[in-house]
């Protein structure tokens with residue numbers, strides 16, 4: 442269709458060459474990087490995550506490193522989730538909000554040492570934010586980007602593949618917990634995590650010069666289990682109810698609207714950014730909530746770029762933030778960010794591709 446012009450503003454992934462060799466056919470941009478979105482066989486790539494094992498270049502989930510005596514304080518000031526119980530070697534999923542309680546990112550926070558944290562971020566600039574907050578609060582902490590690049594290995598057979606590379610100890614890792622190790626002299630962090638509900642691991646490469654080598658070690662180990670290239674899968678993630686920051690959120694979304702209320706601890710100290718607003722929003726009750734939508738019709742729909750209006754009795758009640766054909770449900774399904782007056786079971790209409798399409802609201806996740 443069209444090409445991409447290289448530039449210093451577009452940071453290459455250490456796995457870029459490897460994904461070219463795998464036959465990548467499409468990319469999206471994420472955190473000023475390219476993330477593969479297709480290897481040309483969307484349905485096969487989907488079933489590989491459901492039944493097998495899939496290897497993803499997610500280096501664009503870049504790390505914001507907090508280092509120094511106030512690293513833990515800064516982490517807690519940035520995140521309205523109580524991190525006091527977080528152990529070294531543990532990760533936690535945390536919303537980040539601005540002072541108005543609006544969601545500005547949803548990283549996995551990894552605690553590597555008492556004075557060392559990584560925020561593995563979604564698609565928005567948190568270096569500017571973290572550094573500015575650290576300065577304004579007079580904290581002794583360095584905010585930087587380390588040479589760290591995640592690769593995900595996802596699917597029911599991922600554990601066997603990762604265990605065959607790193608050892609059986611990986612089977613004992615709890616969700617979001619991790620360990621620092623090395624393979625053939627390549628320094629990595631191995632974590633049980635990943636943006637799918639099919640299970641798996643993320644290998645955080647700590648030497649960007651060795652991306653192809655690490656990719657090929659995992660690929661080789663996965664050969665007997667039919668490993669193949671893939672990417673954070675849009676179909677699987679909608680079926681599983683995983684939200685995408687920036688895709689399913691707008692400039693007003695708070696965590697309670699997108700099923701992230703359980704990651705907000707209202708008791709954290711008053712100096713945590715956004716907590717006062719979040720307490721007010723929680724007390725008043727959010728205006729919108731997140732539900733599933735099942736559309737009528739037997740043919741796959743193309744969603745395109747923009748959100749679509751959801752109407753009920755002729756009036757707009759919310760937005761369809763994403764929509765995809767579910768291979769398992771054999772229906773078009775999507776996410777509604779919609780008035781709390783609307784409930785699962787309600788009939789709604791969406792205008793897409795110039796047609797009015799009827800549908801029904803459902804609870805999430807779908808599967």
Ligand code: THG
Nearest residue numbers: 502534547548549561562563591634635636643683
């Ligand atoms: N891996 C890494 N960094 C990331 C992502 C990732 N940064 C950006 C983005 N993805 C962060 N978003 C999410 C969203 C959901 C989950 C992980 C990262 C997730 N959620 C589980 C769920 O919703 O059921 C479990 C959450 C919990 O209960 O604690 O896994 O993928 N490195």
